[in-house]
Structure formats: C-alpha cells, structure tokens
Amino acid sequence: MKTFIEVIVQTFLAFFSILYLTRILGRQQVDQLTFHEYINGITFGSIAATLATDVDQRTWQHFIGLVLFGILTFSVSYFTMKHRTISKVLEGEPILVIQNGKILEKNLKRARYHIDELNVLLRQADCFSPDDVEYGLLEINGKLSIIKRGDKRNVTVGDLNLQPSPETIPTELIIGGQIIYENLKKKNINGRTLLNELKMYGVNRIEEVMYASMDQSGKLYVDKFHDKLNEKIDISEDNKGV
Numbered sequence: 001m002k003t004f005i006e007v008i009v010q011t012f013l014a015f016f017s018i019l020y021l022t023r024i025l026g027r028q029q030v031d032q033l034t035f036h037e038y039i040n041g042i043t044f045g046s047i048a049a050t051l052a053t054d055v056d057q058r059t060w061q062h063f064i065g066l067v068l069f070g071i072l073t074f075s076v077s078y079f080t081m082k083h084r085t086i087s088k089v090l091e092g093e094p095i096l097v098i099q100n101g102k103i104l105e106k107n108l109k110r111a112r113y114h115i116d117e118l119n120v121l122l123r124q125a126d127c128f129s130p131d132d133v134e135y136g137l138l139e140i141n142g143k144l145s146i147i148k149r150g151d152k153r154n155v156t157v158g159d160l161n162l163q164p165s166p167e168t169i170p171t172e173l174i175i176g177g178q179i180i181y182e183n184l185k186k187k188n189i190n191g192r193t194l195l196n197e198l199k200m201y202g203v204n205r206i207e208e209v210m211y212a213s214m215d216q217s218g219k220l221y222v223d224k225f226h227d228k229l230n231e232k233i234d235i236s237e238d239n240k241g242v
Contacts (some may be wrong), residue, residue, distance in 0.1 A: 011052040098136030111138050174212035187214055
C-alpha cells in the first residue's frame with residue numbers, strides 16, 4: 001500500500017514538474033524543434049517516467065535531476081539566442097542541397113539524407129522534380145525550403161494586378177452518405193433540390209456520396225464512394241499490380 005501511494009505522489013510530482021518546465025522552456029510545435037531540443041524532450045520524458053515509478057531510490061534525487069536538466073536546457077537555449085557561434089555548433093545551420101535544378105550530393109551526404117528522403121521533402125513542398133527548383137535549403141528542423149525556377153512558379157492574382165474575391169470555407173452537405181440538414185437550411189436548399197444537383201454528377205442515391213460540399217458561389221463538390229478513374233497511377237517501385 002505504501003508503494004502504491006508513493007507512485008501516485010511521484011506521478012503527480014513528475015507530471016506537474018514537467019508541465020511547468022516545458023511551459024517555461026517554450027511553445028515550439030514538434031515540427032519546429034531543433035535536433036537538440038527533440039533529444040531534450042525525449043530525455044525529459046525518460047527522467048519524468050523514472051521519477052513517477054521508481055520507488056527504490058529517493059524521490060528528491062530524480063526531482064533534482066529533472067530540474068537540473070531543465071535549467072541546462074534553458075541555459076543552452078538562452079546562449080544559442082545570444083551567440084550565433086554557439087547556435088551554429090549546437091543547432092547546426094541550413095544546408096544548400098539543390099542549386100539551379102541540380103542536387104548537391106556532397107551537401108546531401110553531409111546532412112546524412114538519402115535521395116528518397118529528399119524526394120519526400122520536395123513533394124511536401126508541392127514540387128515533384130529537383131529540376132523545378134532554383135534553390136533548395138535543408139533547414140535545421142529537417143524541413144526543405146525551396147525557391148522555384150522563374151518559369152515554374154505559379155502566377156498569382158497579385159502578379160496580374162487583380163483584386164481577388166474573399167475566400168470562405170465550403171459548407172458540408174453530405175458526409176459518409178448522410179445529409180447534414182442544418183447546413184442545407186443555411187444554403188436555402190431542400191433534399192429534392194440537392195438530389196437533382198447530384199444527378200448531374202451521376203449520383204442516383206445519397207448513399208453513393210462519401211462527401212459533398214458547396215462553396216459561396218454555389219459550386220458543388222462531390223466525391224463518391226466508388227470513383228471510376230480511367231487511369232490508376234502506381235508510384236511504387238514494384239508496379240506488378242494496382
């Protein structure tokens with residue numbers, strides 16, 4: 001019974017200690033963490049878990065270790081903000097991995113990245129070929145920042161000196177084959193009108209629709225459970241079957 005109570009007390013202590021320390025240390029999201037901040041987060045969790053469950057050693061020993069680790073982490077973060085040299089040593093710096101559409105293999109190797117990993121980052125940046133990239137920088141948090149070549153950049157309404165219309169969130173009308181009647185009322189349409197509109201998309205029954213929404217202009221987007229695609233694309237290396 002004594003051990004059970006000790007675990008409860010230590011768990012509460014570990015939980016609120018790490019909650020307070022992380023609140024002080026910063027609010028970065030996971031994808032914003034640098035490498036040493038990510039490692040520190042793992043170590044924090046490990047120390048806190050030991051503090052919560054280890055009843056063989058004194059609680060204050062683990063607690064002091066947790067607080068001391070928090071102080072060291074805060075100190076490192078403070079000095080990296082104040083001193084550029086320390087920041088470069090501990091956190092690293094961006095690495096140029098693509099220039100004028102060419103992959104810089106030595107820099108990619110220095111970052112310990114494989115070409116497949118680079119391709120994933122390119123696709124996440126809405127780019128499917130290094131040839132479209134003027135400059136590609138691998139950031140210290142692992143993300144890829146790119147500047148597309150001039151002939152590959154998307155033209156914006158600002159480039160054309162046009163005044164864009166305000167964007168609004170489309171209203172969901174059908175989800176999983178079920179009509180959202182409250183949203184139908186917002187759009188001032190009834191079920192019969194909606195069904196007539198859906199027939200233009202080859203839909204005969206509401207149950208055939210996985211998702212449907214309507215934008216501010218009244219344009220309907222419809223996605224059926226069974227999409228009839230003329231061509232199925234397989235991006236895997238083993239393309240024996242789709």
